[in-house]
Each structure stands twice: as structure tokens, then as C-alpha cells.
Amino acid sequence: MSTTTAPANPKVGFVSLGCPKALVDSERILTQLRMEGYDVVSTYQDADVVVVNTCGFIDSAKAESLEVIGEAIKENGKVIVTGCMGVEEGNIRDVHPSVLAVTGPQQYEQVVNAVHDVVPPRQDHNPLIDLVPPQGIKLTPRHYAYLKISEGCNHSCSFCIIPSMRGKLVSRPVGDVLDEAQRLVKAGVKELLVISQDTSAYGVDVKYRTGFWNGAPVKTRMTELCEALSTLGVWVRLHYVYPYPHVDELIPLMAAGKILPYLDIPFQHASPKVLKAMKRPAFEDKTLARIKNWRQICPDLIIRSTFIVGFPGETEEDFQYLLDWLTEAQLDRVGCFQYSPVEGAPANDLDLDVVPDEVKQDRWERFMAHQQAISSARLQMRIGREIEVLVDEVDEQGAVGRCFFDAPEIDGNVFIDNGSNLKPGDKVWCKVTDADEYDLWAEQIG
DSSP states (O other): OOOOOOOOOOEEEEEEOSOHHHHHHHHHHHHHHHHTTOEEESSTTTOSEEEEEEOOSSHHHHHHHHHHHHHHHHHTSOEEEEEGGGGGHHHHHHHOTTOSEEOOTTOHHHHHHHHHHHSOOOTTOOTTTSOOOTTOOOSSOTTEEEEEOEEOOOOOOTTOOHHHHHOSOEEOOHHHHHHHHHHHHHTTOOEEEEEOSSGGGTTGGGTTOEEEETTEEEESSHHHHHHHHGGGSSEEEEOSOOOOGGGGGHHHHHHTTSSOSEEEOOOBOOOHHHHHHHTOOOOHHHHHHHHHHHHHHOTTOEEEEEEEESOTTOOHHHHHHHHHHHHHHOOSEEEEEEOOOOTTOGGGGOOSOOOOHHHHHHHHHHHHHHHHHHHHHHHHTTTTOEEEEEEEEEETTEEEEEOTTOOTTTSOOEEETTOTTOOTTOEEEEEEEEEOSSOEEEEEOO
16 A cells, blocks of 8 residues: 655745834734745754845844845845845845845735745645634744734834835724734733834824724724723733823823833933934923823833934933933833934934934943933832732743833843742732842742
């Protein structure tokens, strides 16, 4: 009796660089490929073709993307490039002329078609048997997931080229977003991280059109979206929120425990002069008053932000203004970047003095030291308090997790010394015993 061996599934290697929004793009491409019978492998050697999802936001990210493309070519030879740097096909092919195809961000179909051209899908694949999980393929741990609600951005910040790469704002239908969130929760996700280029602009492009979810009307608007997400019984964390007036509507939801009391607002600077040059909304005086009001409504509110030092024209006076603003604002989690010119950004054409690299470095170091003192003092106030922790990792030393004021990979951690009995995805109550500039130490109490 002869037996025939079923043909092997075609195999794809995947490298995802850049921000969480790019990670969601990668998950969509991988989900489609898995539905078509492709296996996703973790080494160059096992792959029939490698897809590199690039980042093109700043020069260092572009350099990393080109380096990874080169590594994939060296180790495998068959490489497809996609993502934000894909809009610069000429620059990529100048360095790596052997890449098989180049596509830009959000071009899922083109990427999948390019994979088909290199290694066709099996004709006998049955998607009804080889099922993909309902939530799709995820590149994050099982217990948290990014939920992208829109593409593109309507802002024209002078230091940024995102709109030229990803286009103007396009909001996803609210029913589709909520269906995806529900599938993720049913699959075991305990935390949804809501992301887009401008989360608070959700629905502006469709005039806040009313959609439907589970038979009920829901407006395509951030407040109504958060209300609906709060019914799923998991942590909901908001990222990339611009401080439009309607953001005030979210604070009572946070105070009521419906969504996490956490706002990620990219302020970028505080000096009115620098904000104007950046083409950012220059209302920092009102922002301080709003932050104070938000904290009166929701005392547990955590605010994280990012800033740029060394922007063209930034004087020592502007920088000192920023430090004084930080002292007033008392932000909890802060990142800082030294300004780096990006090819194609309007800031390159500003008739402003360039800040020398050594001055940028000095200001960055002073900024970080200033903010570390603020962050450390705010975390010290948590000692003795009880917090709920979502566990990310466990080893023989204990567990490492995050509480409501820590987003994965960008904020701090909570180290649970007596948590070796836990597993990733567990939620547990702890009492804070110690703190430093970024992290907390705690003991499990329930």
C-alpha cells in the first residue's frame, strides 16, 4: 500500500519594526497569510520568503530598517519590504537592489500578492479545516493587544512626515472596531491598548457617523467608543490622545473605573514659540489648568507624554520654560527625544537657528534628570497603597507585571517578589513596598 506525503505548507519569515501601529499592520498581513495556508517561521533559514515591515519616522529608524533588510537578504535572499519606509522605494533599492518587492504602509493586499508571486499558496489548502484563531494572528503576548481605530493624520506638524506616508485620517467603522475588540477579549486578552496617529480625532472624517454594534447604535466618536469598550470587562488604555476639548469627557469615565485612568498625550514642548514652529496647538497655559481639573475629577489619573528638545530655534529660555512647565504639570511618565531632522519634513525649511548637537545632548540630560526627580517623587507616594497588577512574566525570582499606570514596553514595571505562583495574564492585587524613578516593588495580597 503506497502512501503519499502531503506537500509542506509554504513558509514565511516576518520582521516587524517600528511602532504599535506597524505591529497591527503586521498582524493583519500574517492573519491573511495564515488563512491561506502559509506557516509563519521564526528563522531566516526555515523561510521560503521574508517580509520586513519597516519604520521610516526618523533617520535612525530608517538606518535600522535598511540594516535589517540587508541581514534578511544575507541570511535568506528572498526579501519583500513593506511599511512606512516603503514610500521611499528608490532609497531602499539604491542600497538593496535585490529586494523582490517594495510596498508602503497599510498595503496589505499588495504584500500578500507579492508573497504569492514568490511562493504560491497550496492549492489544496482548506481554510475551514486549517483554522486561524478568531482574533487573528497576534504578535503581542496573549493577554494584551493593540486595537487600531484609524489610519493617517490630519495634523501638519513641521517635524513629522507621517501624513505623507500614511495619508489623511481614515476612521475604521465603529462596529468593526468593537467586533475586533470583542473577539480579542473572547480569546483571552485582558488589556486593550487603543492606538492610532490621533486617537481623539476618531470619527472626525465621517462626521461622527452612527454605526451599530450588537444591534445598538454607537457613534463613531472617541467617548462613545470608550463607553462601549468599557462593557467588555477588560483594561482599556488610550494612546496618542491630542488634548482636544472633548477629551474632558473621558475623565469621568476614568473616575468611574470604566476605562483606565491613563492618558498618553504627546505634548512635544511647552514654549509657545517652539510649539508654533512645530505647528502644534500652542495653548500650554490652558493645558496646565485642564490637567489640574482632570486630577480633581480623577485623582488617580496618570499622564504620560513625549517631548522634543533641540528643535530649530529653541533657546535656553525656551528650554527653561519647558522645565518649569514640567514642574507645574507633574506628569507621571515622560519620554524625551533630541530633535533629528527627517528627510521631507517641513521643519527642514524653517529659517531658524540649528541647535548644536552638544547643546541638544546637554538639554536632553538636564530634561531627563529633572523629570526623573518628578517621576520618583510621584512613585514614592504609591508606597503602602494597594494596586491591581497584570502579570507579564514569571520566573523563579517572582513575577513582573504592570498596574494601570504602566503601558507595555514604554513605561515601568511592578516586581512582585512573592509572585512565582502566578502566570502571565493573571490579574492580582498587591501592596506597594518600594519604588525608584520608574518601577515599583510589591507583595501579592490577593
